Amino acid sequence: MIRLGVNIDHVATLRNARGGTFPDPVAAADLAIASGADGITAHLREDRRHIRDADMPRLRALSAPLNFEMAATDEMVRIACELRPHACCLVPESRQEVTTEGGLDVVGQREALTPRIVRLKEAGIRVSLFIDPDTRQIETAAALGAPVVELHTGAYALGGGHELERLQKAAETAAACGLELHAGHGLTYDNVEAIAALKGVAELNIGHFLIGQAIFDGLGPAVQRMKRLINS
Numbered sequence: 001m002i003r004l005g006v007n008i009d010h011v012a013t014l015r016n017a018r019g020g021t022f023p024d025p026v027a028a029a030d031l032a033i034a035s036g037a038d039g040i041t042a043h044l045r046e047d048r049r050h051i052r053d054a055d056m057p058r059l060r061a062l063s064a065p066l067n068f069e070m071a072a073t074d075e076m077v078r079i080a081c082e083l084r085p086h087a088c089c090l091v092p093e094s095r096q097e098v099t100t101e102g103g104l105d106v107v108g109q110r111e112a113l114t115p116r117i118v119r120l121k122e123a124g125i126r127v128s129l130f131i132d133p134d135t136r137q138i139e140t141a142a143a144l145g146a147p148v149v150e151l152h153t154g155a156y157a158l159g160g161g162h163e164l165e166r167l168q169k170a171a172e173t174a175a176a177c178g179l180e181l182h183a184g185h186g187l188t189y190d191n192v193e194a195i196a197a198l199k200g201v202a203e204l205n206i207g208h209f210l211i212g213q214a215i216f217d218g219l220g221p222a223v224q225r226m227k228r229l230i231n232s
């Protein structure tokens with residue numbers, strides 16, 4: 001059974017549009033869990049453009065595991081070690097980006113990442129690295145002691161010609177390295193099944209599409225349909 005992690009960032013985008021408390025991303029997360037989500041993903045960005053600090057302990061208190069997406073900064077490591085979520089997923093960040101544009105460069109940032117991964121693991125947090133489907137990135141992630149890699153599916157979602165083959169090769173490499181395989185970014189009803197078919201994939205994290213589709217279907221039915229699709 002492939003786990004579905006529902007990323008609720010963009011419920012917070014809508015909430016913040018008026019500076020109030022509605023819609024509450026925590027209430028949305030609770031509904032997603034009741035509808036079949038196996039976990040909740042929330043990205044506390046450095047610029048707090050959507051998820052805010054006060055959301056995190058309320059999300060942590062829900063009945064499903066929290067996957068805290070974060071940049072590999074001292075600030076976020078401190079917050080994570082205080083919060084102690086089930087998991088942290090280290091992602092690249094820049095203020096200028098509309099959304100996460102690529103994977104974390106674990107090869108180039110090996111020295112800076114090592115102590116931060118150690119600290120998170122010492123806090124009992126499952127560490128995942130959000131990377132491009134690249135052999136060297138996957139092998140380096142394993143060498144850094146991360147038990148999980150999450151493959152960035154954004155290029156595939158945008159229609160990259162050979163991206164599915166890259167992802168299929170990356171899944172083989174992750175399995176050979178003994179890594180747990182996750183994937184996410186830009187996944188929809190129409191493109192998710194090929195990603196769910198990747199060798200050994202254990203979890204898919206899906207947000208923007210589900211929150212948008214909830215406008216038309218309702219969040220519960222959207223989560224239920226996506227859960228069926230990834231396990232069909």
Ligand SMILES: CC(=O)[C@@H](O)[C@H](O)COP(=O)(O)O
Pocket residue numbers: 007009010043069091098099100130184185207
């Ligand atoms: C890492 C990733 O692909 C997403 O989970 C990330 O949260 C995207 O950033 P936004 O949610 O701000 O679009």
Ligand SMILES: NCC(=O)COP(=O)(O)O
Pocket residue numbers: 007041130150183184185186187205206207208209
């Ligand atoms: N790590 C991917 C994620 O959490 C959701 O990405 P998206 O579905 O919002 O593009």
